Amino acid sequence: MNAPIPKLRRARSLKNKLILILLLSAFIPLALLGWVSYLSIEEITSKKIESGLFNSLNQGSYNLNSTLNNMDYASLQLTNEGNVGQKLTDYLTTESIYQQMELSQDIQQNLNLVNFTNPNLGVMFYYFPKNKEVKFENLVVDRNFSFDKLPRLAAGKAVTFYGPHETLYRYGKKKIVFSLVRPVYLTGEDQVYLYVEANNKLFEQIMDKQQYGMKASNVLINDQGSIVYSDFPEKYQVGQPFATAGTGGTFKEKQGDYYIFGQPNEQGWTLMVVIAKQDFEKEFHKWLVKYILIGSGSLFVSLLSAYALWRTVYRPLKKVGHDIQLLASSKFDSPVSYTNIKEFDIVMQKSYQMRTRIQDLIGDIELRETNKRQLEVEKLLYQINPHFIHNTLNTIQWLARMKGQTEIDQFVSVFTRILHYNLGKKGEIVPLRDELAAIHDYIALQRVRYDCEFQVVTDIDEGLLDTDVPRFILQPIVENALYHGLSDENGKITLDIHKVSDHYLIIEVIDNGEGMTAEEIAKVMLEEKNPLRDSGLGIGLDYVKRVIQAHYGDDCLFSIDSRIGQGTTVTLKIPF
Structure with missing residues (x-):
């Protein structure tokens, strides 16, 4: 009675083992090198980009602070403490029409002189709320304005800063500026306010939408903790309260898919720059893509090596297995197929001799x-x-x-x-x-x-x-x-x-x-x-x-x- 044929155990093929060994030999060094490089590149890029962003943010905060201080200084020349303010008092108190005309021309000339000597200033005028009257404006003013509707930025000594908002210049619509309103206290019941605007070009310089080669969004928070300006309204809306984790110095926060870099100012307002995470990590991603390409190339070379070994070892073994399968299927007339590898050809020759001997024995038994x-x-x-x-x-x-x-x-x-x-x-x-x-x-x-x-x-x-x-x-x-x-x-x-x-x-x-x-x-x-x-x-x-x-x-x-x-x-x- 013939013994039963034992079943084959589940085992990996030689080809799969060769591929696995070569892939591991290439992948493990690449993985270790990649991990060390990842930590180093991430630290370098993060520090370099953060340093550049904070420098740019400090420059923007400095420019805004200088603009506000410049407006404050110029406005002092137009109050009671200056020559122009005294002339304004005389203009309002004199009853002589002739003298009023002379004072009016003199006030206008001095106001134009202040504007000329400060090219970063824009619209300037005096506002009389009792009569809702604008006088001595250097540019044509749109009369449909209200100081109460202007977005407050910060309050100083006897002065309130506003902005960013559209200019009050009638023919300069959609030009964004910063401004201040300073009360001019006069004798009697009359109360006058001085309005001064900064040049709209200063806003474009301060609110730069390109920071360190990245697309940036600017957000400005007033001294009351509310957003007064945002060019990213989908996430940060004007009027929305915003609490920062900053404690007096520059700060960095991560909110969802965005990084926030902020610079508080001593006047109470805070300038922030919002960078998308993908833009912030773009330089790191470039390195990562290069590393992936190098790693893929290495793995591809490993696969080619595995294929070469497969041709050298696995294919001859497959031929030997095919010859044994022909023997098991009683196909004794198939010609011998050599592999051009000495060790395997000896096995093939012995297998062919065994096949011929079995065929002769079967013929004798059949007879x-x-x-x-x-x-x-x-x-x-x-x-x-x-x-x-x-x-x-x-x-x-x-x-x-x-x-x-x-x-x-x-x-x-x-x-x-x-x-x-x-x-x-x-x-x-x-x-x-x-x-x-x-x-x-x-x-x-x-x-x-x-x-x-x-x-x-x-x-x-x-x-x-x-x-x-x-x-x-x-x-x-x-x-x-x-x-x-x-x-x-x-x-x-x-x-x-x-x-x-x-x-x-x-x-x-x-x-x-x-x-x-x-x-x-x-x-x-x-x-x-x-x-x-x-x-x-x-x-x-x-x-x-x-x-x-x-x-x-x-x-x-x-x-x-x-x-x-x-x-x-x-x-x-x-x-x-």
């Missing part, structure tokens, strides 16, 4: 088995023929008593042909038409014996008459149907021969007898231990079964289908 089956078939044939001759001689004896010599002569003639066919061509292949001629003689012989008490119907494809079949396979089946499968009345045997596709010949012998049970069919199909042989049932069928197996091996079929009271069908399926 011995064929001779053994042939002897068994001939032995069965010698067992069947005496039984047939005995029955025939009994019939001749019975016919000699009942009939005349003419019928005996005809009977003996048919019997002679059958005897010659059965015993004259032992173990040979014959055309189907010869097998059918012999079965017709046998049926004619049996008709004489049974006095036409049964009928035989044939349905045969004429195109199959020249097909080669083993000799003496129909008569045993028909004989069993005749002796054991006919009903008492109207006995009928049907012989049907046809083909299935272009590969198989189907022979069916059908009777209308009493049928057989499943147990009886099983006993008949057994090659050994068949108790029905003593009664004659199964001897001929066993012969047919052995003959077709000897000629066709496993590529044939012998089956019996029977139903009690309906009859039996014996089917042969043999290849062309």
Whole structure:
């Protein structure tokens, strides 16, 4: 008994192991180098960018502070503490129209002189809230203004700073400026306010939207902690309160996907710059992309090396495995395939020698088995023929008593042909038409014996008459149907021969007898231990079964289908 083939354990292939080893040998050094580089580059870029942003922010905060101080200083010249303020008091208190005209021209000239000597200043004028009147403006002022609507930035000594907001210059709409309002206290009930604007170009210089090569958003918080300006309204809206973590100095915060850099001022306002995280980390990302490209190139080289090793080791092993698979599939005629590697070619040569030796051994075994089956078939044939001759001689004896010599002569003639066919061509292949001629003689012989008490119907494809079949396979089946499968009345045997596709010949012998049970069919199909042989049932069928197996091996079929009271069908399926 052959030992069972052990199952293969789950294991990785050599190719996968080679790829894994080479990838690890390239990836581990790259990963360690990358981690150290990552920490170093991140620290360097962060410090460099932060330093640059804080320097730029300090410069912007300084410019804004200087602008506010410059406006404050210039406004002092136009108050009671200056010459212009005293003239304004005289202008408001004198009753002489002529003197008012002279003072008005003098005030206007001095105000224009202050504006000329301070080019960073813009609109300047005095506002009289009692009459809602604007006087001595250096530029045309839009009268639809209100100091209460201006965004407060910070409050100083007797002065309030506003901005950023649109200029009050009538023809300078959408120009953003900073301004101050200073009350000018005069004698009597009149109260006058001085309004001074900074040049709109200062705002563009302070609120720079490009910081250290990055897109920046500017946010300005007043001394009351509210946003008075933002060019990033989607996240920071004007009027929204904003609390910072700064404690008097510059600060840096991270809010979501943005970094905030702030510079508080001693006047109470805070200038902030908002940088998107992706822009802030863009330089680091550039380094990361370069590192990824270098790492990918290294891994690609490792894969190429793995492929080279695969071609050197794995493919020859695959050829050896293919040669062994051919051996397992009994394909012994395939030529030997060398790998051009000495060690593997020696294995291939030994495998080819083993394959040739196995093929010779299988040929010897097949020859011995064929001779053994042939002897068994001939032995069965010698067992069947005496039984047939005995029955025939009994019939001749019975016919000699009942009939005349003419019928005996005809009977003996048919019997002679059958005897010659059965015993004259032992173990040979014959055309189907010869097998059918012999079965017709046998049926004619049996008709004489049974006095036409049964009928035989044939349905045969004429195109199959020249097909080669083993000799003496129909008569045993028909004989069993005749002796054991006919009903008492109207006995009928049907012989049907046809083909299935272009590969198989189907022979069916059908009777209308009493049928057989499943147990009886099983006993008949057994090659050994068949108790029905003593009664004659199964001897001929066993012969047919052995003959077709000897000629066709496993590529044939012998089956019996029977139903009690309906009859039996014996089917042969043999290849062309």
